[in-house]
Amino acid sequence: MSKKSAHTKCLEKIANNPSDFGITEVRSFVIEQKLFDKRGKIIAEPDIVFFCFGEKGSEVIIIEYKGNGNGEYQERAQEQITIVATWYAKNTPYEPGRIHSKIIAGNDAIYKNKLR
Numbered sequence: 001m002s003k004k005s006a007h008t009k010c011l012e013k014i015a016n017n018p019s020d021f022g023i024t025e026v027r028s029f030v031i032e033q034k035l036f037d038k039r040g041k042i043i044a045e046p047d048i049v050f051f052c053f054g055e056k057g058s059e060v061i062i063i064e065y066k067g068n069g070n071g072e073y074q075e076r077a078q079e080q081i082t083i084v085a086t087w088y089a090k091n092t093p094y095e096p097g098r099i100h101s102k103i104i105a106g107n108d109a110i111y112k113n114k115l116r
Contacts, residue, residue: 006067007065007067010065010106010115011031011032011047011048011057011065012031012068013114013115014047014048014063014065014104014115015029015048015050016029017114018050020114021063021102021104021111021114022102023050023052023061023063023102024050024052024054025052025053025054026050026051026052027051027053028050028051029048029049029050029051030048030049031047031048031085032045032047032048032101033045033046033049033080034041034115035083035084035087035091043083043087044080044083044084044087046062046063046064046080046081046084047063047064047065048051048062048063048065049061049062049063049084049088050063050114057098058094058100059094059098059100060088060092060098060099060100061079061101061102062084062088062099062100062101062102063101063102063103063104063105064078064080064081064083064101064102064103065103065105065106066103066104066105066106067105067107068105068106068107070105070107073105074103074105077103078103081101081103084101085101
């Protein structure tokens with residue numbers, strides 16, 4: 001049996017405790033779902049995608065987790081979110097205004113204790 005990486009453990013903590021990270025009305029989620037283009041090539045693998053349903057209807061919330069949220073990691077996370085949001089807008093019934101995103105940095109004081 002293989003050990004889980006620190007990254008995977010943090011993703012599981014976020015997915016299993018979404019309200020600790022400001023995400024509510026979760027109906028389901030996927031962790032590290034592979035998204036493919038029309039030719040079958042993987043174009044993205046978002047850390048977590050939450051599917052929520054509340055008073056305003058259905059929403060998708062894309063989460064990118066970075067253990068260190070500085071500089072190039074932050075930029076890469078934003079690039080990944082843009083790719084994923086575009087994929088969901090084109091390939092699912094979710095309208096762009098119903099697709100949201102959040103970058104969670106493990107070294108952010110707001111989240112540090114929640115990810116231990």
